[in-house]
Amino acid sequence: MLNLRVRSIVNEAVGINSFELVDPLGDILPPFTAGAHIDVVIPGGLVRQYSLCNDPRERHRYVIAVLHVVNGRGGSRAMHADVRAGDDLTVSLPRSNFSLIEEAPRHLIIAGGIGATPLMAMIERLEVLEAEYVMHYCSRSPERTAFRDRLADLVEKGRVVYHHDDGDPAKGLRVADVMQKYEAGTHLYYCGPPGLMEAVGRESSRWPAGTVHSEYFAPPPTVWPLGSTRGVGDEFSVKVASSGDLFPVPLNQSIVEVLRAAGIDCETSCESGVCGTCRTRYLAGTPEHHDFVLDDNERETYVMICCARASSEVLVLDL
Numbered sequence: 001m002l003n004l005r006v007r008s009i010v011n012e013a014v015g016i017n018s019f020e021l022v023d024p025l026g027d028i029l030p031p032f033t034a035g036a037h038i039d040v041v042i043p044g045g046l047v048r049q050y051s052l053c054n055d056p057r058e059r060h061r062y063v064i065a066v067l068h069v070v071n072g073r074g075g076s077r078a079m080h081a082d083v084r085a086g087d088d089l090t091v092s093l094p095r096s097n098f099s100l101i102e103e104a105p106r107h108l109i110i111a112g113g114i115g116a117t118p119l120m121a122m123i124e125r126l127e128v129l130e131a132e133y134v135m136h137y138c139s140r141s142p143e144r145t146a147f148r149d150r151l152a153d154l155v156e157k158g159r160v161v162y163h164h165d166d167g168d169p170a171k172g173l174r175v176a177d178v179m180q181k182y183e184a185g186t187h188l189y190y191c192g193p194p195g196l197m198e199a200v201g202r203e204s205s206r207w208p209a210g211t212v213h214s215e216y217f218a219p220p221p222t223v224w225p226l227g228s229t230r231g232v233g234d235e236f237s238v239k240v241a242s243s244g245d246l247f248p249v250p251l252n253q254s255i256v257e258v259l260r261a262a263g264i265d266c267e268t269s270c271e272s273g274v275c276g277t278c279r280t281r282y283l284a285g286t287p288e289h290h291d292f293v294l295d296d297n298e299r300e301t302y303v304m305i306c307c308a309r310a311s312s313e314v315l316v317l318d319l
């Protein structure tokens with residue numbers, strides 16, 4: 001974990017503040033890649049994940065942007081109400097589950113609202129690479145659109161296109177139209193609210209494997225209620241490879257909960273399958289993946305133990 005100082009807070013749009021975090025002694029910070037996020041320990045003890053939205057070449061600061069969610073769970077409210085310039089915050093090292101495929105010949109980026117944050121770092125990187133890309137940025141109105149100053153030049157060049165819907169999705173981006181323009185070699189990156197994630201996920205389902213990349217802020221409510229990892233699948237057991245110990249995982253507990261009850265330390269953050277913290281290698285068995293982080297290749301090796309179940313009787317973890 002790092003102790004960083006809030007050097008400045010900028011109101012980027014209605015309800016959205018960005019926070020510039022620096023080392024209190026002016027040291028350089030650990031590097032990050034476009035699409036990475038950090039865990040932030042918020043006053044009151046809550047831990048939330050926020051994407052880094054600044055240029056990954058910058059080593060002197062991390063910048064995050066936070067939308068104040070009025071009926072949220074309290075993290076964004078505390079960030080807006082309780083954090084001031086000069087305060088210190090504890091944050092994790094940057095972690096990435098959402099990576100740019102730098103060698104791709106072209107890139108299609110779809111951002112919805114505060115989902116623009118990881119994608120801002122990506123377009124900074126694409127500009128450095130002089131890559132071919134276009135970013136469609138959906139929001140309710142110009143006043144609710146963060147980073148407009150940073151994006152003005154790219155809007156002028158046609159690389160960033162705004163879509164304001166005034167709260168009526170029918171007036172917003174026609175996802176199907178944009179997705180129909182698929183050309184071989186294009187990679188897609190998207191992040192935004194549930195409706196956008198669902199629409200883009202549906203339209204991209206026929207794209208070639210490995211070309212679609214997304215980041216969820218929270219599990220889709222219709223699929224996986226936030227914070228709920230229970231009541232899915234059958235009972236099974238996890239085996240800890242190093243000790244050979246076998247633990248039953250009942251329907252009402254996650255693997256993490258079972259391991260912790262046995263005194264085994266498990267690092268977690270979101271416990272909802274979206275942050276990537278609990279990634280664990282498995283050696284045998286058939287996991288049922290319920291996360292929103294791992295791609296098909298990674299699922300052959302790793303499992304997110306905060307939310308996964310197993311369809312085999314035993315899942316052997318490389319612990």
Ligand code: FES
Pocket residue numbers: 267268269270271272273274275276277278279291293304305306307
């Ligand atoms: Fe976030 Fe498991 S703790 S994915």
